[in-house]
Amino acid sequence: MIPKNKYRNIPCIVNGIRFQSRKEGRRYQILLLLLQAGEIFKLQLQVPFKLEVNGFKICTYKADFVYYDKKGNKVVEDTKGVLTPEFKLKQKLMKAILEVEILLT
Numbered sequence: 001m002i003p004k005n006k007y008r009n010i011p012c013i014v015n016g017i018r019f020q021s022r023k024e025g026r027r028y029q030i031l032l033l034l035l036q037a038g039e040i041f042k043l044q045l046q047v048p049f050k051l052e053v054n055g056f057k058i059c060t061y062k063a064d065f066v067y068y069d070k071k072g073n074k075v076v077e078d079t080k081g082v083l084t085p086e087f088k089l090k091q092k093l094m095k096a097i098l099e100v101e102i103l104l105t
Helices: 022-036 085-098
Strands: 012-014 017-019 040-053 056-069 074-078 102-104
Touching (some): 056 085
């Protein structure tokens, strides 16, 4: 039996990469197709962002995916089934500190 976490995500492996959920793995497959089609560029997985205020580290947010669209815009994306209070706080910190909107899929 495949282990589940408290949010009932079932981990999966796609192209030898382990993902926390099948939803995240499916999104990765879609992003790979977009990458091959030239719709997105420089796809990265599990990119950390240090969130600091006045030189003090508050926390680190790890984005599921970071890539660039055809217009050269940097896209920070997260695949969520459940929006936890911790994620909501990190989402607000990303906006307030780094001026980065997280795309939810």
